[in-house]
Amino acid sequence: MIRIENLAWRAGAFGFSGLNLAVPEGRYAVLMGRTGHGKTTLLELLCGLRSPTAGRIWIGPKEITHLPPGQRGIGYVPQDGALFPTHTVADQLAFALRLRRRPETEIHTRVQELSDALGIAHLLTRKPDGLSGGERQRVALGRALAARPQVLLLDEPLSALDDDTREDLMTLLQNVQRATAVTVLHITHHLAEARRLADLLLRLEDGRIHEVPRDA
Amino acid sequence: MRPGESRDTPRTPSTPRSSRPLLPDPLWIVTGLITAAYLLFLLSLLGATALHSSPSDLLHALGSRQIRYAFGLSLLSCTLSALLSLLVAVPVGYLLSRGRFPGKAWLDAALDIPIVLPPMVVGLCLLIFFQTPAGKLIEKAIPFTYTIAGVVLAQCVIGTAFAVRTMRGTFDHLSARPEEVAMTLGCSRATAVCRVTLPAASRGMFAAASIAWARSLGEFGPILVFAGATRMKTEVLPTSVWLELSVGNLEAAIAVSLLMVALAVLVLTAVRMAGERL
Numbered sequence: 126m127i128r129i130e131n132l133a134w135r136a137g138a139f140g141f142s143g144l145n146l147a148v149p150e151g152r153y154a155v156l157m158g159r160t161g162h163g164k165t166t167l168l169e170l171l172c173g174l175r176s177p178t179a180g181r182i183w184i185g186p187k188e189i190t191h192l193p194p195g196q197r198g199i200g201y202v203p204q205d206g207a208l209f210p211t212h213t214v215a216d217q218l219a220f221a222l223r224l225r226r227r228p229e230t231e232i233h234t235r236v237q238e239l240s241d242a243l244g245i246a247h248l249l250t251r252k253p254d255g256l257s258g259g260e261r262q263r264v265a266l267g268r269a270l271a272a273r274p275q276v277l278l279l280d281e282p283l284s285a286l287d288d289d290t291r292e293d294l295m296t297l298l299q300n301v302q303r304a305t306a307v308t309v310l311h312i313t314h315h316l317a318e319a320r321r322l323a324d325l326l327l328r329l330e331d332g333r334i335h336e337v338p339r340d341a
Numbered sequence: 342m343r344p345g346e347s348r349d350t351p352r353t354p355s356t357p358r359s360s361r362p363l364l365p366d367p368l369w370i371v372t373g374l375i376t377a378a379y380l381l382f383l384l385s386l387l388g389a390t391a392l393h394s395s396p397s398d399l400l401h402a403l404g405s406r407q408i409r410y411a412f413g414l415s416l417l418s419c420t421l422s423a424l425l426s427l428l429v430a431v432p433v434g435y436l437l438s439r440g441r442f443p444g445k446a447w448l449d450a451a452l453d454i455p456i457v458l459p460p461m462v463v464g465l466c467l468l469i470f471f472q473t474p475a476g477k478l479i480e481k482a483i484p485f486t487y488t489i490a491g492v493v494l495a496q497c498v499i500g501t502a503f504a505v506r507t508m509r510g511t512f513d514h515l516s517a518r519p520e521e522v523a524m525t526l527g528c529s530r531a532t533a534v535c536r537v538t539l540p541a542a543s544r545g546m547f548a549a550a551s552i553a554w555a556r557s558l559g560e561f562g563p564i565l566v567f568a569g570a571t572r573m574k575t576e577v578l579p580t581s582v583w584l585e586l587s588v589g590n591l592e593a594a595i596a597v598s599l600l601m602v603a604l605a606v607l608v609l610t611a612v613r614m615a616g617e618r619l
Contacts, residue, residue, distance in 0.1 A: 172521075172525050173524075173525070174521050174524065174525070193524075193529070194521075194524040194525045195524055195525060195526060195527035195528060195529070196527075197525070199525055200525070201521075201522055201525040203518050203521075203522065205516075205518065207516065207518035207519045207521070207522045208519065209519050209522075209523070209536075209537045209541070210515075210519065210540075210541040211540040211541050211543075212537075220523070220526055220536075221526040221527055224526060224527040224528060224532075225527060265522075268522075268526070269522075269525075269526075271526075272526065272527070
């Protein structure tokens with residue numbers, strides 16, 4: 126699960142304080158809110174890419190507030206996928222496992238398993254320049270899932286895609302979440318996308334996160 | 342839209358306006374003429390210099406032992422100074438691009454000092470620094486004043502400033518996001534930079550080293566003041582041009598100048614070809 130308590134962050138005139146959130150284990154939470162209200166900053170605080178000025182963060186039973194990003198057990202997919210420009214798709218999927226010095230046979234098996242599940246097995250030798258928007262997001266998702274994180278953070282992963290590709294990826298995200306039971310926190314501006322994916326719909330407004338009833 | 346013309350008025354092929362042949366915008370004509378005039382001027386300079394000498398004069402001058410030594414020292418010192426410039430430029434460029442700290446604007450301006458200082462002054466500053474107690478201590482380990490190491494150092498001071506600019510631009514154009522994602526996957530920041538950012542910056546690194554190399558090849562003022570112009574010791578190609586001119590040997594000066602032009606064209610071509618492959 127993801128739990129944050131009284132989280133505060135400030136940079137110049139922008140910031141928030143007293144932010145609380147709880148996403149139970151295995152749930153698919155979607156966070157909505159207006160642009161510039163700190164949704165992306167919240168994900169960066171959860172990832173450890175920014176340090177909070179106050180408050181505490183837990184992933185499962187473990188407090189991670191001051192842990193380095195790589196030790197938090199989080200998979201992160203930013204808005205544009207942010208693929209590594211010089212790595213092939215296979216290298217991107219293997220990246221986290223190679224860092225953990227896993228045996229090559231295990232890495233190979235995991236890369237095949239992920240590429241089959243995400244429909245990118247035919248792209249393994251390509252570099253990011255040769256991929257479409259939807260393919261990039263699939264690779265970014267596979268790269269984030271490779272080391273089997275407890276939590277998956279998605280920052281508007283479908284915002285730059287056409288309707289058909291978005292529909293395909295929404296189905297894929299649902300399947301992946303059901304298959305892995307990973308806890309997801311997904312940020313989006315699209316209400317239809319949120320309603321389709323969320324089993325916990327949240328809104329960040331006036332410096333507070335509150336649950337939105339599914340039928341509201 | 343002209344007065345009286347409706348916004349919805351369709352433009353048919355029969356209207357006089359659309360049947361006129363399309364003329365280039367006057368801005369393109371003016372900028373094209375200025376570019377052509379400038380290019381013609383540059384080519385005229387090179388052409389006039391080349392035509393002032395004969396092939397036999399060229400071969401005779403380039404056969405001289407001193408000029409062959411200067412050629413070898415130029416290649417060696419420029420390569421060393423380009424590599425050293427890159428060693429400094431990569432971390433400094435990264436800090437300037439990604440770092441957020443007080444006084445960053447001042448640091449940015451300070452790193453341009455070698456670019457804005459007159460070259461002779463750079464040489465004089467080097468000469469004076471190595472007369473201070475700190476400088477004398479360094480010279481006990483590696484003698485710089487009036488040595489080949491001094492030639493490399495003088496080239497490095499200028500070359501590094503240009504390489505830093507190039508590397509900063511390279512890192513500015515690379516998104517920090519992939520590096521951050523690598524950190525969430527288990528990298529420290531240093532590992533993320535080495536595994537993700539530097540491979541993506543390889544083209545910029547090659548460009549920075551090439552710019553430093555080319556700047557070093559043409560460096561004269563700081564080398565003359567700090568490393569001297571002793572034949573068969575600290576003589577590089579620009580020093581040869583100056584020494585030959587000072588004794589009235591115009592043919593040799595032209596021959597060395599043309600050799601430097603050929604080297605510059607060679608480097609430029611290599612950079613373009615490698616840049617496309619990287």
